[in-house]
Amino acid sequence: xxxxxxxxxxxxxxxxxxxxxxxxxxxxxxxxxxxxxxxxxxxxxxxxxxxxxxxxxxxxxxxxxxxxxxxxxxxxxxxxxxxxxxxxxxxxxxxxxxxxxxxxxxxxxxxxxxxxxxxxxxxxxxxxxxxxxxxxxxxxxxxxxxxxxxxxxxxxxxxxxxxxxxxxxxxxxxxxxxxxxxxxxxxxxxxxxxxxxxxxxxxxxxx
Numbered sequence: 001x002x003x004x005x006x007x008x009x010x011x012x013x014x015x016x017x018x019x020x021x022x023x024x025x026x027x028x029x030x031x032x033x034x035x036x037x038x039x040x041x042x043x044x045x046x047x048x049x050x051x052x053x054x055x056x057x058x059x060x061x062x063x064x065x066x067x068x069x070x071x072x073x074x075x076x077x078x079x080x081x082x083x084x085x086x087x088x089x090x091x092x093x094x095x096x097x098x099x100x101x102x103x104x105x106x107x108x109x110x111x112x113x114x115x116x117x118x119x120x121x122x123x124x125x126x127x128x129x130x131x132x133x134x135x136x137x138x139x140x141x142x143x144x145x146x147x148x149x150x151x152x153x154x155x156x157x158x159x160x161x162x163x164x165x166x167x168x169x170x171x172x173x174x175x176x177x178x179x180x181x182x183x184x185x186x187x188x189x190x191x192x193x194x195x196x197x198x199x200x201x202x203x204x205x206x207x
Contacts, residue, residue, distance in 0.1 A: 002119075003028060003102035003203055006110035009124035010159050010170065011073065012131035012138075014181040014189060018124060019106040021190040022197065025205040026104075031096045033107035033114070034076065036089050038067040041075030050079040054088040069144065070154050077158045080108065081165040090114065108162055111173035120197050123172035126182040131155055 005022055009015045016032055023030035039061040043053035066072060079085050086109075093114045097103050105114065111121035126134075132152035139146050162170040172178055177196050181189045194205050 006118035007106035012135040015124040083167040109168035121176035
């Protein structure tokens with residue numbers, strides 16, 4: 001049986017860490033779809049048009065070491081609101097989701113648009129303040145000069161743009177399990193998510 005797990009949610013809610021852990025637990029491939037949009041957004045900062053950036057992405061673009069910076073995050077949110085850009089990247093994501101053996105995909109519209117028939121869907125969230133503290137710690141550890149206030153403002157601006165866009169707005173799928181990680185450590189969040197997957201699908205973890 002193929003198992004596709006779709007994980008959506010706002011930035012720094014923990015969905016990336018959770019996705020990687022679920023992929024390992026169930027022996028599935030993993031795709032962070034946000035990296036696709038970040039890579040396209042990064043190219044627009046160099047003057048490339050958004051659609052051209054999306055259509056000409058290469059694997060090397062996904063390996064850039066500055067994809068987690070605030071500037072690239074803002075650019076990713078802007079290009080992700082362009083319907084033509086999203087359309088250009090949909091086929092790649094759906095093909096990955098249908099790969100033999102199944103996959104875990106995380107992003108903003110996986111359960112609602114990319115994989116509406118996924119066997120398991122999560123919407124992972126956390127409070128604005130908790131998410132800002134997590135992202136701030138990541139950026140400081142990476143050597144970026146930011147303030148907690150600026151990170152919080154960036155997250156709220158991105159949330160507003162992602163939720164209000166006409167093309168695939170950020171929202172839970174109707175049949176998604178909402179997982180609030182505000183007061184969970186990663187081990188608790190992973191254990192909770194694994195139990196939810198097995199309860200819904202009947203498939204036990206392999207690791």
